[in-house]
Amino acid sequence: MNIAVFVKQIPDPALPGELDADHTLKREGKLVLDESDSYGVEMALQLVDKAGGGEVTLVSMAPNNEVSGLRTALAMGAAKAILISDDALAGSDALSTAKVLAKAVERAGEVDLVMAATESTDGYTGTTPAQVAELLGWPSLTFAKHVEIGDGKVTIQRQTEAGYDVVESSLPAVVSVTAGVVEPRYPSFKGIMAAKNKPVDEVKVTDLGLTAEQVGWAGARQQITNVEAAPARAAGEKIEDDGAAHEQVVAFLEKLKVI
Amino acid sequence: MRFAFTDEQLAFRDAARDLLARECPPSYVRSAWTGDGVDARKVWFALAEMGVLGALLEASAVDVILVIEETGYAAVPEPVVEHAMVGVPLLPDIIDGQHTITASDDPKCVVPFADRADRFLLLVDKRLVLVGQQGVVALDNLESVDGARRSAIVDYSRVETQFSERETTQAFDRGALGTAAQLIGLTRRMLDMTVEYVKERQQFGVPIGSFQAVKHHLADARIALEFARPLVYRAAWTMSEGDPDASVHVSMAKAMAGNAALLTARKALQCHGAIGYSYEYDLHLFMKRAWALAAAWGDAAFHRASVGRAIL
Numbered sequence: 001m002n003i004a005v006f007v008k009q010i011p012d013p014a015l016p017g018e019l020d021a022d023h024t025l026k027r028e029g030k031l032v033l034d035e036s037d038s039y040g041v042e043m044a045l046q047l048v049d050k051a052g053g054g055e056v057t058l059v060s061m062a063p064n065n066e067v068s069g070l071r072t073a074l075a076m077g078a079a080k081a082i083l084i085s086d087d088a089l090a091g092s093d094a095l096s097t098a099k100v101l102a103k104a105v106e107r108a109g110e111v112d113l114v115m116a117a118t119e120s121t122d123g124y125t126g127t128t129p130a131q132v133a134e135l136l137g138w139p140s141l142t143f144a145k146h147v148e149i150g151d152g153k154v155t156i157q158r159q160t161e162a163g164y165d166v167v168e169s170s171l172p173a174v175v176s177v178t179a180g181v182v183e184p185r186y187p188s189f190k191g192i193m194a195a196k197n198k199p200v201d202e203v204k205v206t207d208l209g210l211t212a213e214q215v216g217w218a219g220a221r222q223q224i225t226n227v228e229a230a231p232a233r234a235a236g237e238k239i240e241d242d243g244a245a246h247e248q249v250v251a252f253l254e255k256l257k258v259i
Numbered sequence: 260m261r262f263a264f265t266d267e268q269l270a271f272r273d274a275a276r277d278l279l280a281r282e283c284p285p286s287y288v289r290s291a292w293t294g295d296g297v298d299a300r301k302v303w304f305a306l307a308e309m310g311v312l313g314a315l316l317e318a319s320a321v322d323v324i325l326v327i328e329e330t331g332y333a334a335v336p337e338p339v340v341e342h343a344m345v346g347v348p349l350l351p352d353i354i355d356g357q358h359t360i361t362a363s364d365d366p367k368c369v370v371p372f373a374d375r376a377d378r379f380l381l382l383v384d385k386r387l388v389l390v391g392q393q394g395v396v397a398l399d400n401l402e403s404v405d406g407a408r409r410s411a412i413v414d415y416s417r418v419e420t421q422f423s424e425r426e427t428t429q430a431f432d433r434g435a436l437g438t439a440a441q442l443i444g445l446t447r448r449m450l451d452m453t454v455e456y457v458k459e460r461q462q463f464g465v466p467i468g469s470f471q472a473v474k475h476h477l478a479d480a481r482i483a484l485e486f487a488r489p490l491v492y493r494a495a496w497t498m499s500e501g502d503p504d505a506s507v508h509v510s511m512a513k514a515m516a517g518n519a520a521l522l523t524a525r526k527a528l529q530c531h532g533a534i535g536y537s538y539e540y541d542l543h544l545f546m547k548r549a550w551a552l553a554a555a556w557g558d559a560a561f562h563r564a565s566v567g568r569a570i571l
Contacts, residue, residue, distance in 0.1 A: 068266075075270060187274045189310030189318070192267050 001051035001149065003044040004108050005078065006101055006116040006128070007037040009062045009069030013121055023224040024091060025122055031062060033069035036117035038076070038184035040177050044115050045077045045185075047149055055079035057111070059104045061089060061097060067200055074195035075187035081200045082108060088205050091217030094123075098131030100215060103208035105136060107201075113154060114174040118143060133174035141167050142176045264325065271314075272325035278305055279333035285541040291336030292406035300375070303337045303359070306330075312343045316351055319499030320344075320436060324492060327437050331444025334548045336407035338362070338372040344437035345430050346380055349422060350389070353378065362387070364431060364556055371551075373398045373411035380430070381413060387427045389420040405547040432509045435556040436498060439491045439509070439516035445549045446484045446520045449527040452542060453477060457530055467530070476526040483519035490515050507569040510562035517553035517562075524549045 009031035011017060018026040044056045058073050058081035065085045074081060082104050089100065105111055114136075119126035133140030144156035145164060154173050157164040159180075187195075205215055213219060237252075239245050253259045264272075283302045291299070306312055311330075314323045323343070330339045338361040346360030347353065353360060362380035363370040370379055379390040394417035403410040422430070454477060457468030467473050494508035502508070524546040528535040535542045553559065 071266065071270065075274075186278045186305075186309055187270065188308065189271055189314050192270045192274065193317075195270075196267060 001048050001054035001113070002057065002109070002111050003048060003054070003113045003115055004057045004059050004105050004111045005037070005040045005044045005073070006114070006132075007041065007058050007060045007069060007073050008034040008117075008120045008122070009060055009066050010034045010120065010122040017122065019227060022091065023227045027063050027066075030068050031066045033072040034117065034121050036119070036121050036179055038073070039179055039181050040115040040117055041073045041076055041078060042182045042184040043147055043177055044113075046182060047113070047147065051149065054112070057082065057108045059101055059108065060084070061092075061100055061104075063087075063090070065202060070200060071192075071195050072187060074198045074200075075191040076185055077191060078198075080198055083200050083202045084205070084208065085202060086205045086212075086215075088212035088216045088218075091220055092215050093220040093222045094125040094127045095131055095221060096215040096219045098128050098135055099210060099219075100205065100208060101128065102132045102135035103210060104203070105132070107203070107208060112171050113149070114138070114172070116174065116176045118176045118178055129174055129176040136172075136174065139169035139173040140176075141169055141173055144175050144177045145180050147175060147177065147181065264321075268322055268325060271322065272329060274309060275306075275311060275326040275329045276332075278309060279329055279335065283333040283335055285334075285544055288334045288336050288407055288544045289541075291409070294374075294409070300337070302335055303375075306335075306337070306339065311339070313347055315343060315347050315433075320433070320495040321492070321499040324436070324440050324495035327440040328444040328447075328491075331441025331548075331552075332448045334407070334445065334448070334545050336372070336409075338376060340434060340437035340441060341371065341376075341380070344433040346378065348433065349380070349387070349426060349430060350378065362430070362434065364434065368413045368415075369401060369410055370413055371403075371408040371410050371555075373400070373413065374409055379413050379415070381415070382427070383418070383421075385427065386424060387422045387430055388418045389422070390415040390417070391419050393417065394419065403551065405551040407544070407548070408551055428506070431556065432498065432506050435513040435562070436491070436494050436509045438552050438556045439487075439494070439513040442513075442516040442520040442549060442552050443484065443488050443491050445545050445552070446480070446487070446516070446523045448545050449520075449523045449542065449549070450477065450480050450484060452545070453480075453527040453530050460532075473530055476530055480519075480523040480526045483515075483522045487512070487515035487519040504569075507566055510557070510565040510569075513557060514559040514562035514566070517559045520549040521553050 011027060012032050020026050048054045048056055056078040058070055058078050060070055061084045063085060070081045084100050084104055105114055116129040130140045141156050143159040145159045146157035148155045152171055153168055154171055154175060155168045156175060158167045159178050205212055239248050282305055311326055341362040342360040345362040350360060358378060359376045360378040360380060361370045361372050361376035364382045368381045377392045380387050381390060394415045395413060396416050397414040398411040401410045457473055458466050460467050490512040494512040497505040497508050527542060531542055534540050
């Protein structure tokens with residue numbers, strides 16, 4: 001069982017985010033492993049462990065050959081990583097990112113399963129896993145809160161508003177997991193020391209058979225024309241109780257469809 | 260040359276910091292006072308799994324010093340220094356968290372975390388000795404300033420091993436260094452708590468942190484912290500390098516770290532006002548640990564005297 005896990009390296013979410021002049025997120029300093037990706041890493045490690053063989057390969061696209069976040073995931077137990085870092089990737093939209101990641105999965109060799117978070121903590125598009133699946137021509141299973149592999153199939157519990165659906169597909173497939181799927185382990189001292197020597201395959205866009213025109217600003221199908229602060233919250237509605245306030249409260253809750 | 264902690268040392272610190280932020284909040288430290296935690300030893304086993312307890316067998320003091328500092332920041336109610344810093348290099352078979360070593364340099368054989376340990380390293384006639392569980396006749400519980408430390412006098416009938424003078428000196432230095440690192444962590448914690456508090460607490464319509472007299476208290480604490488911290492890291496470095504002056508450096512570190520923690524405890528209490536005295540408020544969990552640790556493995560006067568002897 002070989003699993004590729006997408007991991008995003010993001011600016012530390014504890015610090016206030018800043019935008020560059022081109023309205024994209026500043027990613028200059030040290031980047032960290034997106035916490036939402038640690039669940040996929042942990043799930044993949046457990047599945048490989050259960051399968052009794054195989055390895056976990058990390059796939060990450062990041063500026064400036066950033067590896068800090070990758071080292072964290074390698075310290076957790078992943079075997080190796082592919083890092084796509086290229087100036088041509090600046091300005092990539094979700095689809096360009098998916099193209100790059102899909103090519104990187106092909107480069108990773110025999111992969112039975114791709115795991116990703118539902119969405120990144122800094123971008124929140126939530127579309128990349130499904131796009132990758134489409135590009136690879138593999139089934140896409142999303143919002144998994146439980147994942148099992150057996151008999152050449154993957155079975156997930158897909159989180160819904162009311163509970164969960166059981167979804168099954170053949171392998172290989174792309175699965176996106178929610179934050180509740182497993183408890184990520186903390187890297188151990190041995191893991192951290194071992195991570196130092198684990199291979200990170202650093203590649204450029206052209207190494208993946210893509211051209212600079214297909215990605216980055218050149219390939220993006222979206223433009224960012226403006227960025228504005230979110231509007232301040234409007235004041236709520238105040239109801240003076242003249243004896244009939246409960247009817248207004250009920251009507252309000254009905255409008256929200258909570259009763 | 261880049262003279263700083265390596266990425267791996269920082270990653271080890273970050274992993275421990277994340278673990279302790281999650282598993283060892285003040286409510287957990289508080290539960291150790293009463294001893295009725297549901298998972299009373301979950302932090303101990305988590306630290307064992309992370310490799311903190313046995314790290315000194317494969318790594319040097321400078322590799323672990325930041326992690327030990329974090330255990331101080333969280334006021335972990337376990338014998339981390341006694342086990343990982345003092346005990347494990349002497350008893351290398353005990354690293355998996357299943358056994359717990361406690362240790363002390365106290366002449367009356369008062370050890371911390373006595374009820375959690377099954378191996379006791381005691382200082383008898385200037386030499387460390389090992390007392391196993393079978394050798395213990397009784398543990399006389401003592402009222403301790405820090406209730407989470409659960410101190411007791413070990414009454415023993417049989418000694419399993421006596422360590423050499425050299426082993427004893429080195430173990431003592433490791434204990435003092437680890438305690439100094441924890442004191443740095445505690446100092447940071449008390450300062451963080453107080454800075455948060457004075458930004459929040461309003462008086463005369465403004466946060467009390469905007470008053471210069473309050474800022475001065477906190478600046479004094481910060482200066483003490485920043486003067487002590489490099490000494491602790493230097494001592495860890497020279498101990499790792501086998502520098503013959505390491506012992507003196509440890510004494511400098513322990514004296515300064517202890518004083519920084521005591522000063523910060525006082526300033527923190529002052530800036531908190533009455534709430535700082537409350538048992539229900541968390542400050543005392545860290546303050547009392549600082550008091551206990553400032554006196555453990557040689558207090559500031561003891562270590563200043565050691566430095567004095569070394570330079571005169």
